[in-house]
Amino acid sequence: MICPNLEIEKFADKGEKTSWTYLFISQEIAHQLKPNYRKSFRVCGRIDDFSFGGMALVPMGEGNYILPLKKSILKAIKKQKGERVLLQIEEDVNYQLVIPDELRICLSDSAKAESEFFNRRESEQRYFVNWINTAKTDATKAKRIAQLIQAMELKFDFGQMIRYNRQKK
Secondary structure, eight states, rough: OOOEEEEEEOSOGGGGGOOEEEEOOOHHHHHHHSTTOOOHHHHEEEEEEEEEEEEEEEEETTTTOOOOOOOOHHHHOOTTTTTTTEEEEEEEEEEOOOHHHHHHHHHTTTTHHHHHHHHHHHHHHHHHHHHHHHHHHHHHHHHHHHHHHHHHHHHHHHHHHHHHHHHHH
């Protein structure tokens, strides 16, 4: 496990990353975590006394990465931009996408939808699963699962599914 002491940083104006709060992970640290790798990958560890797992390191070019920090993490560690934290980090080799039981059951009812969903990249599956998991009510969750099943049968990606369902309204 690698244990650098890092400063919390925040992007001022950086396109889609504007206002992101993050920890900068240098090429040297990233190389110790996963040598000669330049794509996003999952890490686990601790930020001060806050444990985390399955968080993605985002590549920033030249072998450098950032570890984006959600507001809930900043609140838990009681720190903000400019303050230093002790990061204990390693590659999360045990990270797996957890698919809700309700979705698994519904997918099993449609062989076409099930096949289409599980033949997609994990990153695409994660979009759909996160969208379903952020539903605040059971009714919304059920509606989203139904929309996902239909999208898989039509071989839609996430964006196509959203546009299709907006047009139906």
